[in-house]
Every structure is written in structure tokens, then in C-alpha cells.
Amino acid sequence: MASRTRPVVSRRERPAKPALTREGIVAAAVGVMQAEGLDRVTMRRLAQELDTGPASLYVYVRNTAELHAAMLEQLLGQVDLSPVTAAGDWRDRLITVLSSYLSILFGQPGLAQSVLVTRPSGPAYLSLAEGILALLSAGGVPPGRAAWAVDLLLHFATSTAAEQGTRHRAADADDEEDALAAALREAPAETFPHIAALGAELLSGAGPDRLTWGFRVLISGITQTPRPEEPEPRENP
Amino acid sequence: MASRTRPVVSRRERPAKPALTREGIVAAAVGVMQAEGLDRVTMRRLAQELDTGPASLYVYVRNTAELHAAMLEQLLGQVDLSPVTAAGDWRDRLITVLSSYLSILFGQPGLAQSVLVTRPSGPAYLSLAEGILALLSAGGVPPGRAAWAVDLLLHFATSTAAEQGTRHRAADADDEEDALAAALREAPAETFPHIAALGAELLSGAGPDRLTWGFRVLISGITQTPRPEEPEPRENP
DNA sequence: ACCTGAACACCGTTCAAGT
DNA sequence: ACCTGAACACCGTTCAAGT
Numbered sequence: 001m002a003s004r005t006r007p008v009v010s011r012r013e014r015p016a017k018p019a020l021t022r023e024g025i026v027a028a029a030v031g032v033m034q035a036e037g038l039d040r041v042t043m044r045r046l047a048q049e050l051d052t053g054p055a056s057l058y059v060y061v062r063n064t065a066e067l068h069a070a071m072l073e074q075l076l077g078q079v080d081l082s083p084v085t086a087a088g089d090w091r092d093r094l095i096t097v098l099s100s101y102l103s104i105l106f107g108q109p110g111l112a113q114s115v116l117v118t119r120p121s122g123p124a125y126l127s128l129a130e131g132i133l134a135l136l137s138a139g140g141v142p143p144g145r146a147a148w149a150v151d152l153l154l155h156f157a158t159s160t161a162a163e164q165g166t167r168h169r170a171a172d173a174d175d176e177e178d179a180l181a182a183a184l185r186e187a188p189a190e191t192f193p194h195i196a197a198l199g200a201e202l203l204s205g206a207g208p209d210r211l212t213w214g215f216r217v218l219i220s221g222i223t224q225t226p227r228p229e230e231p232e233p234r235e236n237p
Numbered sequence: 238m239a240s241r242t243r244p245v246v247s248r249r250e251r252p253a254k255p256a257l258t259r260e261g262i263v264a265a266a267v268g269v270m271q272a273e274g275l276d277r278v279t280m281r282r283l284a285q286e287l288d289t290g291p292a293s294l295y296v297y298v299r300n301t302a303e304l305h306a307a308m309l310e311q312l313l314g315q316v317d318l319s320p321v322t323a324a325g326d327w328r329d330r331l332i333t334v335l336s337s338y339l340s341i342l343f344g345q346p347g348l349a350q351s352v353l354v355t356r357p358s359g360p361a362y363l364s365l366a367e368g369i370l371a372l373l374s375a376g377g378v379p380p381g382r383a384a385w386a387v388d389l390l391l392h393f394a395t396s397t398a399a400e401q402g403t404r405h406r407a408a409d410a411d412d413e414e415d416a417l418a419a420a421l422r423e424a425p426a427e428t429f430p431h432i433a434a435l436g437a438e439l440l441s442g443a444g445p446d447r448l449t450w451g452f453r454v455l456i457s458g459i460t461q462t463p464r465p466e467e468p469e470p471r472e473n474p
Numbered sequence: 475a476c477c478t479g480a481a482c483a484c485c486g487t488t489c490a491a492g493t
Numbered sequence: 494a495c496c497t498g499a500a501c502a503c504c505g506t507t508c509a510a511g512t
Contacts, residue, residue, distance in 0.1 A: 052477085054506080055479075055506080059477070116399055130429045147435050147439045187363055191364075198384050221459075227450060228446055280487080293496060
């Protein structure tokens with residue numbers, strides 16, 4: 001359609017016409033995302049990239065949500081699971097694995113947000129879950145509780161990424177942060193005594209510090225909190 | 238424009254022409270959301286509702302994100318903060334307040350998702366934060382740690398709602414859940430020993446049970462985990 | 475069977491022009 | 494000053510028709 005002046009490609013500087021397959025589509029989607037951001041990964045933009053019409057993509061992908069999930073599956077292959085079998089405190093190793101997962105999501109602002117809604121179920125996601133279960137098991141967390149814990153930990157990591165996600169790319173993010181900061185600073189001590197007493201403390205702390213603290217809170221809580229109906233461990237027989 | 242057959246409104250069955258103010262716009266937005274869902278709350282749909290063109294809204298609202306934040310502020314007024322000053326275990330009261338916040342978000346699927354990205358800073362939000370800080374203080378959580386904890390608790394509640402949010406409204410949600418269930422069930426025991434061993438346990442548990450357990454994990458973790466550089470409490474002098 | 479042009483039914487946001 | 498018509502630059506998804 002668009003007969004834009006395209007350089008005469010001989011050999012295959014641009015691979016003649018990339019085969020239209022599910023893998024090809026997902027790969028193209030990840031490419032566009034890395035180059036232009038997730039909100040440019042649209043069916044239409046992708047179709048253009050693959051030299052076809054948007055309708056053609058629906059042969060391989062059910063909808064946009066499914067496409068996002070497939071993109072994450074591909075990226076999840078990059079999570080570093082080596083700490084699972086390494087030496088050291090299981091808590092630290094667990095935090096390292098979760099941080100690796102998080103850093104991938106941080107790199108792709110916006111993707112975490114879709115992932116929060118569209119749970120993936122591919123092998124890469126299973127491997128991540130398996131790794132976390134292994135670490136929880138190493139830490140002596142009872143299996144039934146670990147089953148819930150793995151969900152909780154991944155949910156926390158994913159939602160933290162989602163929160164950061166679009167925040168810093170938006171130009172108004174600063175305004176917004178200022179609005180909250182101002183609101184906290186100006187909160188009248190009569191109505192909001194605790195907020196007023198804490199003041200700047202409420203916004204203190206660098207992101208990574210808060211994040212690591214959050215992980216520690218979760219891990220500590222998990223070791224301490226039995227699931228409902230879970231048999232109490234008998235430590236003093 | 239659309240001269241659709243409209244019943245001749247005398248008196249004011251439909252208030253003549255609702256004044257175009259920020260409050261009016263936010264109120265109309267909440268109305269449309271409650272009647273048709275958040276994804277129908279668009280600038281154009283809203284303009285139609287208010288008998289004007291979409292451009293007019295931009296006099297009062299910076300963009301869609303800001304509109305969403307304003308909508309949440311209004312809904313946040315419904316959070317039941319009475320447990321803050323009630324009797325009983327502070328943990329249970331905290332969970333009750335958080336559940337009240339959550340139930341409001343659950344009622345408006347999708348809104349939580351935007352809130353995760355666009356933090357509100359209005360008086361209703363401050364009151365909620367203040368209430369949680371009061372409960373943490375009652376529980377003996379040191380102030381500096383409570384400052385971080387309030388964020389963690391609200392983040393968990395918000396992201397849980399975001400996760401549920403669009404999930405059950407989407408028709409494919411079941412397919413997706415089935416996909417995950419199938420993937421977990423069929424996970425080969427050689428590659429995924431822990432997943433295979435747990436089996437159905439991974440998906441067990443009703444939503445509310447998991448949620449309450451999650452809250453308990455967080456609260457327990459918070460009481461147990463000092464912030465970096467926080468002075469250790471000396472219990473055995 | 476596989477693919478797709480064209481259409482349907484929408485979006486957010488801007489800005490020049492009107493009152 | 495306040496408001497807005499019209500335009501710009503897009504969307505996802507479907508489906509009848511083509512090869």
C-alpha cells in the first residue's frame with residue numbers, strides 16, 4: 001500500500017518477507033517494544049512491520065492481551081535462575097532471583113501492567129515458579145504454604161514493576177509526585193496528626209532500599225504465617 | 238449532532254444542562270463507570286453525556302489519567318475508617334480497613350489498574366493513609382518503619398484489585414485460567430519437581446482466604462523487619 | 475485452507491476560530 | 494475569557510471476499 005521509497009534490497013538486508021508465524025509476530029512485537037515502547041506495539045503497527053494487514057495477525061494471536069503474554073514469556077527466558085542452586089542464605093538468593101525478574105520488567109515499562117492482568121503460563125514462567133518453590137523449600141517453608149507464597153512473591157514483584165512502569169515515562173509524573181509531596185507536607189496536624197508528625201519521612205528512602213525491604217517483609221511474613229488449616233509445626237515436643 | 242429520538246424533557250427530568258465544572262465532570266464519569274464500566278469512561282463518551290464536545294473537558298481536566306485519579310478520590314470517601322478508633326486487635330482492624338478499601342476497588346474493575354500508576358493525593362486518600370498509620374502506631378510499629386509500611390500495604394491492596402480487575406470481566410479469563418491450570422497439571426516432574434509435587438495445591442484456596450493470608454503475611458513481616466538503619470529495639474536490657 | 479481489504483465503531487488530544 | 498467544531502493521527506476487531 002504505502003509505496004514509500006524503499007531502498008532496493010538485494011541479498012537480504014531486510015529478510016525478504018519475514019514468515020508470518022506466531023514466533024515471527026512475537027519477535028517483531030518485542031522488537032518494536034524495545035525500540036519504541038509498549039504503547040506502539042499495536043496490531044496495526046505490527047502488521048505494518050510485517051508487511052501485511054492487521055487482520056492477518058488474528059490468525060496467530062487471539063487478541064492484544066494474548067500478544068502481551070507471549071511477549072513476556074519470551075522475555076522471561078532472560079531471568080537469571082542460577083541463584084536457585086548457588087550457595088548462601090536462601091533469603092538472599094530468593095531476593096536475587098526476584099530482582100532479576102523485576103529488572104526485566106523495569107526495562108519494559110508498561111508490560112508489567114498487562115502481565116498483572118494476563119497471567120502467563122509458558123515454560124519460562126513455570127521455570128521461574130519452580131525456582132522460587134525450590135528456594136522456599138530450602139528455607140523450610142511447608143509445601144502448602146509455599147504454593148501460596150510463590151504467587152504472593154511474584155504478584156508483589158510484578159505489581160511493583162507495574163507501578164513504576166508508566167510512571168516515569170509520563171511527563172506529568174513529576175507534577176503528580178509534587179502534588180503528593182505537597183499534600184503530605186501541608187497536611188494539617190489537627191486532622192492528620194500521624195502524617196504531619198512523619199513529614200518527609202513518608203517519602204524517604206531510595207527505590208531499591210524500599211524494594212529490598214518489601215521483599216524482606218514478605219519473606220519474613222511467609223516464614224511466620226501459617227496458611228489457614230495448616231498443621232502447626234511442633235518445635236517443642 | 239445525533240438527533241436520536243429523545244423524549245421531550247420538560248421540567249427537568251434530565252437536569253437542563255449540567256453545569257460544566259470539574260466536579261460535574263468527575264460525577265458524570267463515576268456515573269458512567271458504574272453504569273457501563275471504566276472502559277466506557279472516555280473523553281468522548283463523557284462529552285456526549287454532558288452535551289458538549291470532547292475538547293471542552295480539557296478546560297477542567299488535564300488528561301484521562303488525571304480524570305481517573307479524581308474518580309478514585311471521590312470513591313475513596315466511602316472507605317470505612319471506623320475500625321481505626323474501634324476496640325480490638327490492631328491487626329484485625331487494619332485488615333478490616335484494607336478490606337473496605339479493596340472492596341471499593343473490586344466494585345470498579347479496572348480503576349485500580351490506573352490508580353496503580355496514577356497515585357492520588359486528595360483528602361480522602363490522606364485520611365486512609367492517616368488511619369493506617371494510626372493503626373500501625375497502635376501496634377507499636379516504629380514511626381519510620383510505619384511510613385514505609387503504609388505504602389506497602391496500600392500497594393498490595395491496590396495491586397490485588399488491579400489483578401482481579403479486568404480478569405473476570407474478560408471472556409477469555411477462563412481460557413487463560415485453564416491454560417495455567419493445564420500447564421501446572423502437565424508440568425513434567427523431571428524438569429519441574431516442586432510444581433509436580435504440589436499439583437492442584439498451587440491453585441487451591443478461595444480468593445478471600447488467600448487475600449487475608451496475604452495481609453497477615455505483610456503485617457507479620459512489618460512487625461518483624463526493621464527498616465535499614467533503624468535502631469534495634471532493646472527488649473532485653 | 476489460508477489470508478486480507480475494507481469497513482465498523484471507536485479512541486485522545488490539539489488548535490484555530492468563534493462567542 | 495471561555496468554549497468548541499473540526500481535524501489529526503491513530504486504535505482493535507470482524508467478516509466477506511479473494512487466492
